[in-house]
Each structure stands twice: as C-alpha cells, then as structure tokens.
Amino acid sequence: MKSLSVRGVSKHFGNVKALNGIDLFVEPSELMVVMGPSGCGKTTLLLVILGALRPDEGSIWINNEDITDVPIEERNIGYVPQDFGLFPHLNVYENIAFGLRVKGYPQSEINRKVKELLGAVGLNGLEKRRPMELSGGQKQRVALARALAINPSLLLLDEPLSNIDEMTKAEVMANLKGLRRKINITTLCVTHNPEDAFKLGDRIAIMYSGKIIQCGKPEEILEKPRNEIVKKIIAPIYVLWNKH
Amino acid sequence: MSDKVELAVRLTASTVIVYMLISTLYLYVALGERWDLVLSALLNERVHGAIVISVVSAFLVGALAIAAAIPVAYVLTYSDFRGKSILETFLIDLPQTFPPVTEGLVYLLMFGPLGLAYTFAAVVIAKFYVSAPFTISFAARRFREIKESGIDTIARSLGARTSHILGRILLPVSFRDLTAGFSLTWARAMGELAATLIFAGAIPWATETLPSLVYLTSRESTEVAIAASVIAESLSIISLLLFKLIAGRSR
Numbered sequence: 421m422k423s424l425s426v427r428g429v430s431k432h433f434g435n436v437k438a439l440n441g442i443d444l445f446v447e448p449s450e451l452m453v454v455m456g457p458s459g460c461g462k463t464t465l466l467l468v469i470l471g472a473l474r475p476d477e478g479s480i481w482i483n484n485e486d487i488t489d490v491p492i493e494e495r496n497i498g499y500v501p502q503d504f505g506l507f508p509h510l511n512v513y514e515n516i517a518f519g520l521r522v523k524g525y526p527q528s529e530i531n532r533k534v535k536e537l538l539g540a541v542g543l544n545g546l547e548k549r550r551p552m553e554l555s556g557g558q559k560q561r562v563a564l565a566r567a568l569a570i571n572p573s574l575l576l577l578d579e580p581l582s583n584i585d586e587m588t589k590a591e592v593m594a595n596l597k598g599l600r601r602k603i604n605i606t607t608l609c610v611t612h613n614p615e616d617a618f619k620l621g622d623r624i625a626i627m628y629s630g631k632i633i634q635c636g637k638p639e640e641i642l643e644k645p646r647n648e649i650v651k652k653i654i655a656p657i658y659v660l661w662n663k664h
Numbered sequence: 665m666s667d668k669v670e671l672a673v674r675l676t677a678s679t680v681i682v683y684m685l686i687s688t689l690y691l692y693v694a695l696g697e698r699w700d701l702v703l704s705a706l707l708n709e710r711v712h713g714a715i716v717i718s719v720v721s722a723f724l725v726g727a728l729a730i731a732a733a734i735p736v737a738y739v740l741t742y743s744d745f746r747g748k749s750i751l752e753t754f755l756i757d758l759p760q761t762f763p764p765v766t767e768g769l770v771y772l773l774m775f776g777p778l779g780l781a782y783t784f785a786a787v788v789i790a791k792f793y794v795s796a797p798f799t800i801s802f803a804a805r806r807f808r809e810i811k812e813s814g815i816d817t818i819a820r821s822l823g824a825r826t827s828h829i830l831g832r833i834l835l836p837v838s839f840r841d842l843t844a845g846f847s848l849t850w851a852r853a854m855g856e857l858a859a860t861l862i863f864a865g866a867i868p869w870a871t872e873t874l875p876s877l878v879y880l881t882s883r884e885s886t887e888v889a890i891a892a893s894v895i896a897e898s899l900s901i902i903s904l905l906l907f908k909l910i911a912g913r914s915r
Contacts, residue, residue: 472817492820505818509836519822522832570822 421448422483422573422606424469429478430630431464438464440630442478446574446608451600453621454610454632456653461630462610463502466576469608471495482573498567498605502579504559506551512538512562513547519570537565540602541595557588561595568603577609581616593619614657618642626650688897695894701887702894711891713869714877718896721787721873722795722853728788729796729849730842737803738830741811756801759793767793768862775863786864787871794859795852799845806838840910847907851900 424446431439438461446452454462467473469480471492479488487495507515514521516537520530538544541561551559560580567575580596581589597620600607611617617624618638625635634646642658645651651658695702705711740752759767768790772781780786810816810833819833835842857875864871866880874896881888 467817470817470821472820492817493823493825495821496823497821499818499821501814501818503814505813505815507815507819507833507837518819518824518832522819522822522824522828566818566822 421604423448423481424574424606424608425481426465426469427479427481429465429468429475429480431461431468431473431475437630439468439475442630442632444625444632444635446606449604449606451607451609451620451622452625453617453623454608454625454627455614455617455621456612456627458612460627462612462627463578465627466499466578466608466610469574470497470499470576496570496572498570498572498575500560500563500567500575500577500580502582504551504563506554506559506562506566508551510551511547512543512549512551512554515551515562516565516569518566523570533569534565537569540568540599541565555588556584557591557595560584560592564595564599568599568605572605575605575607577607579611580609581611581620582613596620614654618654618657626653628653691890691893691897694890698887698890702891705885705888705891706895708888708891710868710872710877711888711895714872714874714892715895717784717787717869717871718854718873718875719899721784721791722850724788725791725795725853726799726846726850728792729799730846732796733799733803733842733845734830734835736800737807738834740804741807752804756797756804759797762794764790764794764856764858765862768859771859771863781863782865782867782871784864784870787860787873790859790863791853791856794856795849798848798852799842802841802845802848803838806841807834810834810837844907844911847903847910851903851907854896854900854903 424444426442426444429439429442430437440461442461442465444452444454454465456462464473468475471487471490475488479486481487482495507518510518513534516534517530520533525533534547538547541564543558543561543565546554546558551562554562577596581592584592609620611620621638623635623637624641625632626641627633628649634641634650641650641654645654645658736755740748740755771786771789771793775781775786775789780789815837816829816833819829824832854873855875856873857879860871860873861876861879866872866876872880874892877892878889878896881892
C-alpha cells in the first residue's frame with residue numbers, strides 16, 4: 421500500500437486562489453475524507469492530485485516519488501467523479517475493461533480481471549447493460565470497478581454519496597466499506613456533507629477557502645474543534661455529539 | 665368580433681407557408697407538363713455525366729470534410745490560444761456566408777497557375793470550402809460536450825493516450841454527429857454552383873455538375889434543365905430526410 425503526500429500545493433484561477441498552500445498526508449490504506457463547504461477547493465484538490473490540473477506551487481508525492489510532473493495517464497490513480505462519468509457508448513464490461521485495454525493487457529487477463537471485479541462489486545450478470553440502463557447505485561459500482569481495474573496506487577472519490585437518494589446511499593456506503601475491506605487501497609474522498617464524512621473517514625481534513633484548517637480522527641475533531649469555523653462546518657454532527 | 669390582428673397573422677403565415685411549399689414542389693408540376701421531353705432528356709449522356717460528377721465529387725468532399733473535421737475539432741477543443749473564437753468564425757461561419765463567386769475567383773488565382781483550374785480536382789476544392797464547415801462545426805460541438813462531461817479525463821486517468829481518446833472515446837461517441845455533418849456537407853456540395861463554375865468550368869464528364877448543367881441549359885433546352893433539377897432536388901430531399909433520421913436518433 422502506498423501513501424499520498426500533498427506538499428504546499430497552491431492553484432489560482434485568475435484572481436481566485438482555489439488552493440492556498442495545502443499540506444496533507446494520507447497513510448497507506450487509510451481512508452481520508454476532505455470535507456468542506458461547496459466552492460472551498462475540494463474538487464480542485466482532487467484534480468491536482470489526479471493530474472488533470474497542474475498546481476502553481478507545491479508537489480504531489482506517492483510514497484517517495486514526486487509525481488508532480490508525471491502526466492495523468494501515467495499516474496495510475498483511480499478516480500470516481502461525482503456523476504460517475506461512465507462511458508455512455510460502452511457496456512458495463514467494456515467500461516470496466518477500458519483501462520486494461522488501453523494498457524494493452526491480453527484478452528484472457530482482461531476477462532479474468534473484469535470477472536473478479538464484477539464479483540467484488542456485486543454486478544455479475546449485468547455485463548451487457550449500457551450505463552443508461554443502470555440505477556445510480558449500480559452506476560457507481562461500475563465506476564468503482566473501472567477505477568480499481570488498473571490496480572491504482574490511490575483511489576480518489578468525488579462526493580461519492582451526494583448524487584444518490586437516501587435508499588441508495590446506504591447501499592453505496594456498504595459497497596464502499598465492503599470493497600475497501602477486500603481491496604485495501606489508500607483512498608481520498610471529498611464531500612461537503614459532515615454526516616457522510618464522519619461515517620466514512622478514518623481521518624477527516626476540514627477544508628475552508630483553499631486551506632486545510634484541521635485534520636484528525638473524527639473523535640479528535642469533535643472533541644477539540646480548532647476554531648469557530650470548524651465548529652460551524654461540522655455543526656450538524658457537533659450538535660448531536662454534544663448531546664451525548 | 666374576433667381579433668383582427670390574430671386573423672392577419674394567421675393569413676400572412678398561411679400565405680408564406682403555401683408560397684414556400686409551392687416553390688419547393690413546383691418543379692414537379694413543370695415536370696408533369698413536359699413529361700416525355702424530360703424523360704428523353706434523362707437519357708441524355710450529358711445529364712448522366714453531370715450526375716456522376718456531382719455525386720462522386722460530393723462524396724469525396726464529405727469524406728475529406730470528416731478527415732479534416734476530426735483534427736480541427738480536436739485542436740479547437742483541447743488547445744487554448746489567443747484568437748480561438750475568431751479563428752472559429754473564419755473556419756466555420758465565414759465559409760458559409762462568403763460569396764461563392766469570390767471564392768471561385770480566389771482559387772482560380774491561387775491554384776490556376778498550378779494547373780488545377782478546369783479539372784475534377786477543382787470541383788472538389790471549390791465545393792470543399794463552402795461545405796466542410798458543417799461537419800467541422802458538428803464535430804467541434806460534440807467534442808466540446810464530451811470534454812465538458814469529463815469522460816476524456818477519466819479515460820486519461822485510466823491510461824489512455826491521444827490515440828485511445830480519439831479512437832475509443834471521441835470518434836465513437838460523436839459518430840452520429842459526424843454522419844449528420846457528412847450528409848449536410850454532401851447536400852451543400854451537391855448544390856454548389858458559382859465557385860465550381862468559375863474555378864472548374866463546366867466540361868461534360870469532367871467538371872460539369874448538375875447545378876452547372878441547369879444554369880447552362882435553362883434557356884435553350886429547358887427540358888434538360890428540368891431533368892437535371894428534378895434529380896438534384898430529389899437527391900437533396902433524400903439526403904435531408906436521411907440527416908433528420910440520423911440527427912433524430914442521436915437524441
């Protein structure tokens with residue numbers, strides 16, 4: 421398992437400082453949740469780690485390797501966007517197989533790997549379905565399987581629980597946790613929802629206006645919120661927790 | 665008393681609609697009046713030549729337009745440079761409004777010295793400029809939508825290089841747009857007259873197209889003009905219906 425380290429990363433869009441000196445360390449096989457209000461820079465952070473955006477300053481490290489200048493297609497990072505981003509013209513099987521195909525794996529190997537993943541996310545029998553014939557929860561499972569097919573060193577999840585109804589949410593949460601027990605992968609997940617963050621995260625980084633303002637285990641943050649802004653951001657959970 | 669303005673609007677609209685429909689279909693009325701003459705004109709070798717030259721050159725223009733549209737749309741989608749929107753206007757909007765006569769003259773001056781004037785190649789060159797923008801604009805629009813959806817970024821993160829992005833994402837997803845662009849380009853190329861006439865002339869079985877033939881025979885041998893027109897119009901109606909079918913399905 422590999423660690424992720426974000427060191428002093430800044431990113432501007434015109435005059436807007438979307439990321440302002442971000443430092444973040446994710447332990448091997450840990451699930452780190454970056455939580456903050458909409459527009460705080462969460463998705464920008466994901467895209468910089470993924471390699472879709474170049475940081476203006478700072479560097480990204482996986483284990484002891486600086487990958488800041490490694491192009492996106494060589495980073496080997498799994499990514500599941502908020503809308504799942506399934507390839508609309510390919511069926512479930514081909515969506516999952518995509519990364520293996522472009523990397524030139526032999527057909528027998530692709531077959532074995534896709535079968536294994538279909539089983540792991542519980543989608544056996546749906547190989548031939550097109551994305552538009554799937555439910556929200558199923559789409560996300562395909563997106564997860566597709567991202568994991570390339571044996572990524574890191575998994576990035578953008579708001580994995582926010583595009584789905586409450587019923588599906590329980591299913592997806594179970595999927596994610598079950599899958600992570602089977603495939604012990606270092607994961608960075610961003611969300612604006614404190615409830616989701618506290619349910620999912622091994623540790624939580626609170627992000628506000630381009631900065632990480634507190635990072636720690638869920639109970640640490642609840643016990644000692646660093647300041648009023650943190651209190652405000654975690655308010656829905658904080659209120660419940662203080663009643664105990 | 666009923667609304668007079670409403671009545672006037674409805675009457676005007678009906679008049680315009682009837683006028684447009686008659687304009688489209690009158691050719692078939694004229695055809696009916698001189699049925700036997702037109703029929704014998706259809707057996708005319710020169711008419712056959714014009715059909716072959718028109719259809720073959722329009723297909724070539726359509727194929728070239730697709731070959732040109734893919735890289736151009738890719739660059740317009742993925743490269744950021746100053747003056748991109750102006751360049752787009754020059755590539756897509758201007759050719760469709762540029763006077764074809766002038767464009768024919770430009771090519772005569774530009775390529776004439778190279779010996780290309782009055783050849784079959786000149787027909788293709790003249791038609792390409794006014795017709796290709798349809799395909800380019802269709803491809804550019806779809807490529808942009810794909811980029812905005814982010815699936816290209818996901819494909820890259822899975823290891824895809826530009827060849828995979830083109831071959832496995834952009835082209836298959838925009839297949840219908842390219843086909844629709846092709847059919848509009850083809851139809852526009854079929855109808856092009858002025859640029860072709862000036863740059864390529866009208867040599868039977870070499871550069872004479874259906875529109876050129878109609879133009880040249882409309883006074884002396886009207887039945888030939890009618891025969892050529894009926895074929896041209898029928899082909900354009902068919903290609904438009906085909907386009908509607910393709911475009912309708914892609915939604």
